[in-house]
Amino acid sequence: MKIFAQIIFILWAFCGSDAAQSLFQGGPLLQGSGEQEDWMGTYFQGKKMGFTRVQTRWTPEGIEVDSTVFFQIRSKSIDQSTTINQKT
Incomplete structure (x- = not known):
C-alpha cells in the first residue's frame, strides 16, 4: 500500500x-531551438555502403530539414555512386 x-x-x-x-x-x-545534425551509416549484408546526414533547424517560421543520402555499390566491377538531397 x-x-x-x-x-x-x-x-x-x-x-x-x-x-x-x-x-x-x-x-x-x-x-526545440537552434539546429541539430545526425549522421547514420547505411549497411547491406554487414558491409557499409554509404551514409545519411540529417540537419534539423528550428526557425520562427517552422522546422527546416536538410537530408543527404549517399551510397556506393559495385555492379559488374563498376563502382556506382548515388547522392540524394532533400530540403523541406
Whole structure:
C-alpha cells in the first residue's frame, strides 16, 4: 500500500509540473531551438555502403530539414555512386 501511495504522489506531482504541461500542450519541449545534425551509416549484408546526414533547424517560421543520402555499390566491377538531397 505504501508503494502505491508513492506512485500516486509522483504521478500527481509530475502532472502538475510546468514540464508536464509543456509536454502535453506542445510547448518548448517539443519545439526545440537552434539546429541539430545526425549522421547514420547505411549497411547491406554487414558491409557499409554509404551514409545519411540529417540537419534539423528550428526557425520562427517552422522546422527546416536538410537530408543527404549517399551510397556506393559495385555492379559488374563498376563502382556506382548515388547522392540524394532533400530540403523541406
